[in-house]
Amino acid sequence: MMSDSRPSSVIQEWVSSYPGQAHLTPVGPGQSSAQLAQMDVIPYSQSQGMMRGGGEDRLAEQMMGLSYLPYSASCLGNASNSVSSTHHQSHGGSQQAPVTKRSISKDSAEYRLRRERNNIAVRKSRDKARRRILLTQQRALQLQEENQKLQLRIGQLTQELDTLKHILSQRHLQGAEDGAAGESSI
């Protein structure tokens, strides 16, 4: 039991984790298919818009590793806000009225409702991401195991093939000798 080449469940789940690109074509039960073009890579960032405020050009540095220099003391000032939440307000470089940005008072029920909803969405999204990552990892592991098995199988087949080829060549020689001269059964 538990041979090779099967849908392997994890792969199935992984596929369902990538909506919008699941070119799922029903395959026969005897083939593992192995579709999934690229799907991964470029989840959505690095290819569209990004860098709202804090990101800036930091990404370029980090992509190559090290250089986690401090912000050079920017966008971290404890400004005296009128509402609450001294968090980022004039985050980006665009200067506006520093307070009460378009009358979205932090204490309005509207605001709290929106915040709470977003928080829920965020939790949900991150959970999804976590699951996706996990599935990808499991998938990679599974593919790796399958790979080992396949390589082993290839080894077996190759050896068997070599044996048969050897036997055949022997017979061929023997047959040629039989047809040409007498015999030299070495």
Next chain:
Amino acid sequence: MMSDSRPSSVIQEWVSSYPGQAHLTPVGPGQSSAQLAQMDVIPYSQSQGMMRGGGEDRLAEQMMGLSYLPYSASCLGNASNSVSSTHHQSHGGSQQAPVTKRSISKDSAEYRLRRERNNIAVRKSRDKARRRILLTQQRALQLQEENQKLQLRIGQLTQELDTLKHILSQRHLQGAEDGAAGESSI
């Protein structure tokens, strides 16, 4: 060019992304090795301590999907803080003095220094995580491609083997006939 079974670079990078468990044994240049035990799964959470404050038991629900209920209006009050940063203070359920928690005034240079350092560490850590995820995805894709190639190769070998076996069986029969009676060179 670009045949199958090679170290494939991405895998190499992926391996280097998991320090502490890299059981790298030098292999010959002709084998792709394919080691990497489990490494993935259980990155560090879910197995040790967790749920500092906000998490609570929410995880159990989310693990199965849906149910992203709001916090039931908790730990989200806009408390009037004396220092700044009205962010979370009494985050968890543990009630304490609402202000100046153990004289770690938010404006102290000590605090800011620690915060900035942590921020840097956080950025670094997340960058690392992002790279790791990306590598895992690439690795999965690459393994998948390799898998397809291997399966193809197995198909070829199997067919070749079948052919040779057929030929051999024919010869065997022919040989048996030759040895027993006269000939029937069909």
Next chain:
DNA sequence: GTGCATTGCGCAATGT
């Protein structure tokens, strides 16, 4: 204990 590393969470900007 000090310092960095992880991680869940909320916020705001932005994408869909």
Next chain:
DNA sequence: GACATTGCGCAATGCA
């Protein structure tokens, strides 16, 4: 306009 993503900072916690 609602929900989904994502970078960021904060705080708690893990780990060396």
